[in-house]
Amino acid sequence: MKLGLNSISIWFGFIMILIVISGAAVFSFSDFMADELFGKKRLLFILMLVAYSVYRVFRLYYAIKQANKNDV
Secondary structure, three states, rough: OOHHHHHHHHHHHHHHHHHHHHHHHHHHHHHOOOOOOOOOOHHHHHHHHHHHHHHHHHHHHHHHHHHHHOOO
16 A cells, blocks of 8 residues: 555544544543532433444445545
8 A cells, every 4th residue: 555645534533433432431430520510411412423433334344445445
C-alpha cells in the first residue's frame, strides 16, 4: 500500500476506533461524570459509543479492502 491520503485516513480511523472504545470503557467501568450522566442516559451513551465504534470498524474494513483492491 502506498503512503498517501488514503493511508492517513485509515490510520486516523484506527485511532478513532481506539478512542471511542476507550471512552465507552471509561464510562462503563468508572464513575466518571456519574453525577451528571446516570441511569438510562448513561447506558444509552455507552451503547451509542459502542455502536459508533462498530460502524467505524466496518468503514475501516471496507477502506482497507478498497485500498488493497486498488493496489493489485
